[in-house]
Amino acid sequence: MRRMLVHKQRDWLQVAVVDNNRLHEYYMEKTEDGGLLVGSFYKGKVVNVLPGMQAAFVDIGLPKNAFLYIDDVLHPHLERQTKEKPSINQLLSPGQELIVQVMKEPLGGKGARVTTHFSLPGRFLVYMPSADYIGISKKVAGEAERSRLRMIGEGIRLPGEGVILRTAAIGECSDALQGDVQFLRELWQGIQARGITAAAPALLHREADLVHRLVRDLLTVEMDEVWIDDRTAYAKTEALMKQMAPAMIPRLRLYEKQGQVSLFQQYRINEQLHDAFVRRVRLGCGGDLVWDQTEALTVIDVNTGKYVGTRDLEDTVFRTNLEAAEQIARLLRIKDVGGIIIVDFIDMEKEEHRDQVMQLLERLVRQDRTKCQVVGWTRLGLLEITRKKVREQAVSPILQSGGTSGRV
Numbered sequence: 001m002r003r004m005l006v007h008k009q010r011d012w013l014q015v016a017v018v019d020n021n022r023l024h025e026y027y028m029e030k031t032e033d034g035g036l037l038v039g040s041f042y043k044g045k046v047v048n049v050l051p052g053m054q055a056a057f058v059d060i061g062l063p064k065n066a067f068l069y070i071d072d073v074l075h076p077h078l079e080r081q082t083k084e085k086p087s088i089n090q091l092l093s094p095g096q097e098l099i100v101q102v103m104k105e106p107l108g109g110k111g112a113r114v115t116t117h118f119s120l121p122g123r124f125l126v127y128m129p130s131a132d133y134i135g136i137s138k139k140v141a142g143e144a145e146r147s148r149l150r151m152i153g154e155g156i157r158l159p160g161e162g163v164i165l166r167t168a169a170i171g172e173c174s175d176a177l178q179g180d181v182q183f184l185r186e187l188w189q190g191i192q193a194r195g196i197t198a199a200a201p202a203l204l205h206r207e208a209d210l211v212h213r214l215v216r217d218l219l220t221v222e223m224d225e226v227w228i229d230d231r232t233a234y235a236k237t238e239a240l241m242k243q244m245a246p247a248m249i250p251r252l253r254l255y256e257k258q259g260q261v262s263l264f265q266q267y268r269i270n271e272q273l274h275d276a277f278v279r280r281v282r283l284g285c286g287g288d289l290v291w292d293q294t295e296a297l298t299v300i301d302v303n304t305g306k307y308v309g310t311r312d313l314e315d316t317v318f319r320t321n322l323e324a325a326e327q328i329a330r331l332l333r334i335k336d337v338g339g340i341i342i343v344d345f346i347d348m349e350k351e352e353h354r355d356q357v358m359q360l361l362e363r364l365v366r367q368d369r370t371k372c373q374v375v376g377w378t379r380l381g382l383l384e385i386t387r388k389k390v391r392e393q394a395v396s397p398i399l400q401s402g403g404t405s406g407r408v
Contacts, residue, residue, distance in 0.1 A: 001224050004214065006237070007264045008230035013210050016269045017218065023272040025218075025369075026334045029210040037105045037112065038390050039121075039207030041191050042066075044114070045200040046096045049089045056092045057111070058100060061201035064111035068092075068100060072115035075130070097200045099191070104390045108295055120184045123216050123244045124169040124177050125153075127184035131162025138366070139167045156181045168220055215240040217369070219248055229255040229263040276334045283327060287320040291331075296339040296389075300328060302346050317346045318353045325357050329364035332372065338389020342382050358383065 005016045008031075017025035042060035046068075049056045056073075057065040070088045092098075100114035120127045126135075134153040136146050149165040156178045157163050163181060187205070194204045208216065211233055219226065219241070226248075228234040234254050241249050255263045264270050275281065281289040283305070290301040302324040304316060328343060348354050358374060361383070365372040368387070375384040 002222055003267075004218060004223055004226045005263055005267060005269065006211075006214065006226070006228040006230070006233055007262065007269070008233060009262075009264075013230075013233065014264070015210060015214055015218070016264065016267070017223075018267055018269070021267055023269060023276070023334060024330060026269075026273065026336075027210060027214075031209075037102050037207070040102050040203065041118070041195075041205040042100055042102070042114070043195050043198045043200045043202045043204055044098060044100050046092050046094055046098070048094055049092050051087050051089050054085070054088045056088060058098075058114060059201050060100065060102075060112070060114065061203065062106065062112060064106055064109075066100065066102070066112045066114040067110070068114050068116075072103075072113075072117055099195045099204065107389065118188070120187055121166075121216065122180040122184050123166075124172055124180045125166055125184075126164040127181055127188065128162035128164070129185075129188050130160055132160050133162045135162070135164035137165060137167045137169075140165065140170055145170060152177050158185075161185075211236050212240060215244055219245055221248075223248070223251065225251050225253055227253045227255045227263060229257065273334070276331055281327065281331065283320065283323050285320055285323050287324065289324055289327060289331075293337070298337050298339065298341045300341065300343045302344060304346060314349055314353070317348055318350075318357075321345045321348065321353070321357045322360060325361045326364060329361060329368070332365070332385075332387060333368055333370075336370070338370075338387050341385040341387060342378075343385065344382055347381060361385075 001021075002017070002019050005018065007014045007016070011031050013029050013031050015025075015027040016023055044058040044060040044066065047057045047059050047065050054070040056068045058068050060066050070085055070091070073088070073091050074085065098116065099118075100116060101118050102112050103115045104113035106112050117131070118129050119131075134150055134157070136149055136153075140146055140149065149169055152174045153163050153165055155174065165177070169177060191205045194202075198204060207213075215237060226237070228237060231254070234252070238249065238252060241252060255266075257263075258266070279291055281291065283289065287305040288303050290303065292299045292301075302321060304320050324343075324345065331337075332341065345357060348357070354377065358377070362374045365374060365385070365387075370390070371388040373386050375386060378384055
C-alpha cells in the first residue's frame with residue numbers, strides 16, 4: 001500500500017510518501033514562503049561580467065547576486081553549442097536586463113544559480129520555450145508507448161519549442177497533452193509580457209507551492225491513498241485534483257485526529273525521520289552506516305556491526321553491503337543529500353559481488369526524482385555517487401526541536 005501523507009505542523013507543511021508504512025520520500029516547506037525559489041522566474045540586471053570565469057553575476061533582488069554561467073546563456077539545444085565557446089562578455093554586459101530562472105537555491109555563502117534555459121513543468125509534460133527537441137521520461141517503458149508519446153509531442157509543439165513527456169503522460173490522449181502544453185505556453189507568454197514592463201530586479205513568476213507540486217509531480221496511479229490532516233490543504237488539494245487528476249479524487253482522504261495521535265504519529269513518520277537523520281544508522285541485519293557530511297561531500301562508511309552471518313565471511317559482507325545499498329538510496333532521497341557521495345562498502349573479494357552491489361544501487365537511484373548517478377568504483381575501492389544539489393538539506397521541524405514525538 002503506497003500512501004502520501006500531508007501533515008500541517010505550525011507554519012510548516014510536510015509530505016511523506018510511505019510504501020507499506022515505510023518512509024520512502026520526505027518533503028517540507030514553510031507555508032508562509034508561498035513556494036520554492038527553484039523554478040521561479042526573475043527579471044534581473046547584470047552587475048558584472050567575469051571573462052576569466054566565463055560567468056556573470058545578476059541582481060535578481062535577493063541578498064546575494066545570482067550566478068549565471070556561459071553554458072546557461074548559450075542556446076539550450078546542445079547541438080547548437082559549439083565546442084569553441086565565445087567569451088561571456090560577447091554575450092552579456094553590465095547593466096543589461098534579462099529574464100532568468102532559478103535552478104539552484106542560495107547555498108551557504110553562495111548566491112542562487114540561474115539559467116536562460118527555461119522550463120515549466122506541467123502535469124503530463126515539461127514545456128521548454130526554446131529547446132527545440134522532444135524528450136521522453138526514462139521511466140516510460142515499452143517502445144510502442146514511447147513512440148506514441150513522441151508522435152504526440154511532435155504534434156503539439158510549435159517550431160523551436162521543446163517538451164519532455166513525463167511518466168504521468170503514459171496512456172493519456174493527445175487532447176490532455178495538448179491542454180497541458182497550451183496552459184504552459186500561455187504561462188510563459190505571461191512571464192514574457194511581465195518581463196517587458198517590470199523594472200529589474202523583479203519576480204515574474206514564483207514556482208508553485210508544495211500542495212500544488214504534490215498533485216502535479218507526486219500523484220500517480222501508483223499512489224493508493226492521499227491523507228491530509230489540514231482542512232485548508234485538503235480543500236486546495238481537492239480543487240487541484242479536479243483540474244489535473246479527477247480520476248484520483250476517490251483516493252483523497254481527510255485525516256481526523258484520533259485523540260492525541262497525529263497523522264505522522266499514526267504512521268511513525270517522526271520516528272523514521274529521527275532514525276534517518278542520526279549519524280549512525282542501524283541496518284536490519286545488525287550492521288550500520290556512519291554518515292559524515294561537509295558542504296559538498298558526504299562520506300558513508302558501511303560496517304558489519306553485530307551481523308555475523310550464517311555461512312562465511314564473504315557471504316556476510318555481501319549481504320550487509322546489499323542491505324546498505326538499499327538503505328543508502330532511500331536515505332539520499334529522504335535527507336535530500338546533494339553533491340559528491342563516497343561510500344566505503346565492506347571489502348568484497350568476488351568481483352561479481354561488487355558488480356551486483358553497484359547494479360542494485362544503480363537500479364534504486366533511478367527511482368530518485370533528483371538527478372542521481374552512480375559513477376563507479378575508485379582505485380581505492382570506494383563507490384562514488386553524485387546527486388544534484390538544488391537547495392539546503394531539509395530538516396524536519398520535529399528534529400529542529402530535538403524531539404521524537406512520533407514514537408507511539
